[in-house]
Amino acid sequence: MQKVTMKDVAKLAGVSTSTVSRVVSDDDRISQDTKEKVLEVMEKLNYYPNSAARSLANKETEIIGLVMPSYEEDIFINPFFQEVLKGVSSITSKNSFDILIATNHEGEDDLDVLKRIVQTQRVDGLILTRSKKDDEGIKYSKEHNIPFVLIGSCLEYDDIPAVDNDNKQAAYNLTSLLINKGRRKIAFISGEINSIVTLKRYKGYLNALQEHDIEVNDDYFISDEFLEESGYKLMSELLKLNDKPDAIVCADDLICVGVLKRIKESKKYNVPEDIMLASFNNTILAKYSNPTITSVDINSVQLGKKASKKLINNLNKKSKSDNSKEILDYKIIKRDSTLLNNE
Amino acid sequence: MQKVTMKDVAKLAGVSTSTVSRVVSDDDRISQDTKEKVLEVMEKLNYYPNSAARSLANKETEIIGLVMPSYEEDIFINPFFQEVLKGVSSITSKNSFDILIATNHEGEDDLDVLKRIVQTQRVDGLILTRSKKDDEGIKYSKEHNIPFVLIGSCLEYDDIPAVDNDNKQAAYNLTSLLINKGRRKIAFISGEINSIVTLKRYKGYLNALQEHDIEVNDDYFISDEFLEESGYKLMSELLKLNDKPDAIVCADDLICVGVLKRIKESKKYNVPEDIMLASFNNTILAKYSNPTITSVDINSVQLGKKASKKLINNLNKKSKSDNSKEILDYKIIKRDSTLLNNE
DNA sequence: GGAATTTATGCAAGCGATTGCATTAAACCT
DNA sequence: AGGTTTAATGCAATCGCTTGCATAAATTCC
Numbered sequence: 001m002q003k004v005t006m007k008d009v010a011k012l013a014g015v016s017t018s019t020v021s022r023v024v025s026d027d028d029r030i031s032q033d034t035k036e037k038v039l040e041v042m043e044k045l046n047y048y049p050n051s052a053a054r055s056l057a058n059k060e061t062e063i064i065g066l067v068m069p070s071y072e073e074d075i076f077i078n079p080f081f082q083e084v085l086k087g088v089s090s091i092t093s094k095n096s097f098d099i100l101i102a103t104n105h106e107g108e109d110d111l112d113v114l115k116r117i118v119q120t121q122r123v124d125g126l127i128l129t130r131s132k133k134d135d136e137g138i139k140y141s142k143e144h145n146i147p148f149v150l151i152g153s154c155l156e157y158d159d160i161p162a163v164d165n166d167n168k169q170a171a172y173n174l175t176s177l178l179i180n181k182g183r184r185k186i187a188f189i190s191g192e193i194n195s196i197v198t199l200k201r202y203k204g205y206l207n208a209l210q211e212h213d214i215e216v217n218d219d220y221f222i223s224d225e226f227l228e229e230s231g232y233k234l235m236s237e238l239l240k241l242n243d244k245p246d247a248i249v250c251a252d253d254l255i256c257v258g259v260l261k262r263i264k265e266s267k268k269y270n271v272p273e274d275i276m277l278a279s280f281n282n283t284i285l286a287k288y289s290n291p292t293i294t295s296v297d298i299n300s301v302q303l304g305k306k307a308s309k310k311l312i313n314n315l316n317k318k319s320k321s322d323n324s325k326e327i328l329d330y331k332i333i334k335r336d337s338t339l340l341n342n343e
Numbered sequence: 344m345q346k347v348t349m350k351d352v353a354k355l356a357g358v359s360t361s362t363v364s365r366v367v368s369d370d371d372r373i374s375q376d377t378k379e380k381v382l383e384v385m386e387k388l389n390y391y392p393n394s395a396a397r398s399l400a401n402k403e404t405e406i407i408g409l410v411m412p413s414y415e416e417d418i419f420i421n422p423f424f425q426e427v428l429k430g431v432s433s434i435t436s437k438n439s440f441d442i443l444i445a446t447n448h449e450g451e452d453d454l455d456v457l458k459r460i461v462q463t464q465r466v467d468g469l470i471l472t473r474s475k476k477d478d479e480g481i482k483y484s485k486e487h488n489i490p491f492v493l494i495g496s497c498l499e500y501d502d503i504p505a506v507d508n509d510n511k512q513a514a515y516n517l518t519s520l521l522i523n524k525g526r527r528k529i530a531f532i533s534g535e536i537n538s539i540v541t542l543k544r545y546k547g548y549l550n551a552l553q554e555h556d557i558e559v560n561d562d563y564f565i566s567d568e569f570l571e572e573s574g575y576k577l578m579s580e581l582l583k584l585n586d587k588p589d590a591i592v593c594a595d596d597l598i599c600v601g602v603l604k605r606i607k608e609s610k611k612y613n614v615p616e617d618i619m620l621a622s623f624n625n626t627i628l629a630k631y632s633n634p635t636i637t638s639v640d641i642n643s644v645q646l647g648k649k650a651s652k653k654l655i656n657n658l659n660k661k662s663k664s665d666n667s668k669e670i671l672d673y674k675i676i677k678r679d680s681t682l683l684n685n686e
Numbered sequence: 687g688g689a690a691t692t693t694a695t696g697c698a699a700g701c702g703a704t705t706g707c708a709t710t711a712a713a714c715c716t
Numbered sequence: 717a718g719g720t721t722t723a724a725t726g727c728a729a730t731c732g733c734t735t736g737c738a739t740a741a742a743t744t745c746c
Contacts, residue, residue: 003464005702016726021704031724048462052404053702055395056731063443063465079627082425085444093446098465100406100443101428103436119391121346122406122441257631284422288600290633348732359696364734374694396732399701 004047013041024049055121064092064311065100065123067137069110069130078226078254079283080300081129084151087304088127095312097124111136118146125311127151127304132194147321149311151303153196161314163306163326165298167197167280170330171204172211174278174296175249179212181338183247183276186214189234189259190251191226198223198251201280205249220245231258239266247276253285256293260337277337291336299328347390356384367392398464407435407654408443408466410480412453412473421569421597422626423643424472427494430647431470438655440467454479461489468654470494470647475537490664492654494646496539502666504657506649508641508673510540510623514547517621517639517675518592522555524681526590526619529557532577532602533594534569541566541594544623548592563588574601582609590619596628599636603680620680634679641673 006024010017015034022030023038030038041047055061066088068081085099092099100123102113114137117123125147128137131154141148142160150162178186188205190198202221209216219241224230231250235258238245250256256279260271269275271291279286282297306326314321349367353360358377365373366381373381384390398404409431411424428442435442443466445456457480460466468490471480474497484491485503493505521529531548533541545564552559562584567573574593578601581588593599599622606612606620614620614634622629625640649669657664 003462003702007702017703018705018726018728019724022725025704029724034724046462048459050399050702051463051465052395052398053731054463054704056393056399056733057702057704059731061395079422079425082422089444089446094449096448098443098445098460100441101432102441103432105439106437116391117441119346119389120394120397122394284628285631288628288633289631292633346732350732360733361696361698361735362694365695368734372694377694393732396701397734399703400732400734402701 003050004045006047006049009038009041009045009047012045013038059121061122061124062096063098063100063123064088064308064315065102065114065117065126067102067110067114067126067128069132069137078252079285080252080281083283083300084129084304084307087301087306088308089304090301091305091308091312097308097312111140114140118144125149125315127307127311131196132192133196133199135196147311147314149307149314151307153200153325155196155199158325159323161310161321161323161325163303163310163328165296165303165328165330167200167298167330168204168207170280170296170298170332171201171249172208173204174280174294174332175205175208176212177294177332177334177338178247178249178276178278179208179214181247181276181340184214185217185220185243185245186247186249187220187222187238187245188249188251189231189238189255190221190223191230191255193223195226201249201251217243219243223251226252226254228254228258228261231255231260232262233258235259235262239263239269244269245275247278250277250279253279253281253283253293253295255279256295257285257289260289260293272337272340279337282333286333286335294335294338295333297331297333299330302328346393347388349390349392352381352384352388352390355388356381402464404465404467405439406441406443406466407431407651407658408445408457408460408469410445410453410457410469410471412475412480421595422628423595423597423624426626426643427472427647427650430644430649431651432647433644434648434651434655440651440655454483457483461487468492468658470650470654474539475535476539476542478539490654490657492650492657494650496543496668498539501668504653504664504666504668506646506653506669506671508639508646508671510543510641510673511547511550513623513639513641513673513675514544514592515551516547517623517637518548518551519555520637520675520677520681521590521592521619521621522551522557524590524619524683527557528560528563528586528588529590529592530560530563530565530581530588531592531594532574532581532598533564533566534573534598536566538569544592544594560586562586566594569595569597571597571601571604574598574603575605576601578602578605582606582612587612588618590621593620593622596622596624596626596636596638598622599638600628600632603632603636615680615683622680625676629676629678637678637681638676639673640676642671645671 006017006020010020020038023035102117104113127149129151131138131152138154153164154160222234224234250259263269263271271277277293279293279295282295286293286295349360349363353363363381366378445460447456470492472494474495481497496507497503565577567577606614612618620636622636622638625638629636629638
């Protein structure tokens with residue numbers, strides 16, 4: 001079946017394609033009468049403008065790209081991603097944008113994907129997540145003047161549009177909570193070490209230790225990936241130590257769940273009695289694991305929402321773009337993994 | 344900065360744009376020499392073909408649309424979705440496709456979204472999920488000859504490309520497992536009642552009861568949505584009954600987790616001693632809840648993979664499309680929610 | 687060595703929209 | 717009434733790429 005084009009509509013309505021085009025984009029130079037007539041014909045013919053032709057002519061796709069770095073191997077399994085997506089989609093849907101999930105094609109690395117979808121002009125803008133140190137994606141986007149918003153932070157530039165939480169402060173508070181429960185041997189287990197969010201959380205953790213005059217034990221800082229298996233593996237390492245930790249701060253729930261699994265398997269230690277656990281992101285995992293896990297609610301859905309709002313705003317106004325950084329609230333959700341019976 | 348176009352490449356390489364285009368699409372009519380020369384220039388100029396122009400000319404977008412019905416209010420929160428996405432993305436990335444997440448724009452219903460992204464020619468094909476009775480999306484896609492693959496089943500047509508599990512059999516087996524543990528008062532809690540997957544699972548449940556001469560109690564079949572809160576709410580209903588169930592089959596882990604929460608809050612009943620729980624989808628939730636939940640692993644990632652493979656195959660060959668249905672394995676993962684201590 | 691193939695490339699017409707500018711008709715002045 | 721605005725629409729170029737067909741050059745054949 002042949003697609004209905006603007007020409008068909010124009011002919012049937014007895015106007016030119018320019019007029020149809022102007023009706024579609026609701027140009028106010030068109031008289032009410034013609035507008036109605038054209039709309040009627042459009043309805044009748046079941047006309048939809050071809051989006052490729054449209055993009056080609058006006059250089060807008062009404063698509064925004066969501067980029068998740070693949071160094072988090074199983075990014076698609078971390079509930080954090082899903083919550084961000086949820087937030088993003090709620091905003092894009094209100095603004096007639098669609099979402100393109102950028103995935104690495106065979107042989108591409110992260111930067112390649114980004115380059116590809118931007119240069120081929122598949123998207124109008126980007127939402128970047130999980131930045132790392134000297135993040136190439138951010139650098140590239142900035143240098144090439146590509147509209148984007150970062151969910152997270154960036155150490156190299158401070159004039160990039162972003163939304164984030166105060167992860168350092170959150171980590172400080174989370175660690176302090178453990179310290180206030182009397183723990184002194186606190187480990188920090190993290191994912192990818194170059195991820196900014198990890199670094200910030202680590203810093204907050206260190207600050208808390210220092211502030212309470214607790215000596216930093218190098219054995220207590222280990223990292224791998226943002227995966228459950230990593231948590232499991234890393235916890236095995238910790239259990240080999242002579243001086244085992246009595247509390248652990250995890251950089252992510254998924255990791256924490258792995259840690260917890262390993263502890264349970266040891267059959268020698270209990271959470272929270274022997275080892276307290278505290279984590280980040282407050283995903284559904286923290287809520288339902290056993291015991292439930294104290295976790296920092298970073299407001300992931302909101303991060304997605306704010307980021308897409310900001311991006312869309314910047315896309316719409318052709319003027320100076322808003323390069324500010326927005327800091328969202330966080331909240332430590334206290335659960336059983338840090339709650340002793342006698343409390 | 345002006346974008347580099349095919350013209351620029353052509354000029355610098357001293358050839359026509361046709362030649363450049365043919366190099367891009369790796370046409371074998373081009374001599375090795377020119378090919379190399381052109382590629383060199385492309386590299387040098389950092390050329391990427393404009394995807395809108397490309398789509399406009401050849402009517403292909405290399406994007407596939409992933410459609411999740413919004414009646415699952417919080418579809419983006421159900422880990423099932425994420426696992427499917429993971430599977431899909433692993434395949435698309437190997438085949439140079441990108442994924443468009445279709446979300447309802449303001450004022451649109453599910454069918455509208457589908458129509459829009461198809462008619463505006465934003466995507467080459469669709470992956471539909473979670474079909475319901477008289478599913479309009481399927482009907483529309485079929486009637487309009489739109490390439491698509493369904494994850495799930497469809498009662499109305501049997502010649503549509505699909506991948507699914509034998510949910511009826513799985514439910515039968517799952518229910519039988521409970522019966523074999525001596526349970527007779529088995530309830531079935533489900534999401535959206537018109538969802539095909541729910542219907543099939545319900546049928547399997549009924550079959551199991553009948554086969555074991557257990558009378559069907561209408562009070563034991565209740566449904567709402569695919570949400571945790573629904574499970575919570577529905578369980579409250581069940582607890583009001585005089586004759587309370589001693590086992591529950593849930594149509595989805597998310598629901599089950601809500602059910603479990605409600606049971607725990609009652610402080611009167613224990614899982615699995617008083618009430619056994621069995622569920623579907625074997626998401627990360629089932630694995631980490633307390634107690635862990637027996638759940639049917641439906642191989643969600645694989646569903647996503649197979650579906651996208653099938654779709655891409657159908658897109659590539661212009662010949663007769665493969666309208667077969669593929670049934671994937673499932674596996675009941677037995678966990679604590681059906682495991683008595685004395686076993 | 688010239689006809690017949692084969693191989694490699696270019697020409698130019700699309701693809702289906704948008705948009706600056708020109709045009710015409712209607713409305714407004716004085 | 718004649719000139720000037722203003723409003724409504726059309727013309728035609730353009731966006732950047734693909735592709736059927738024509739053409740030119742190189743190769744093969746007898």
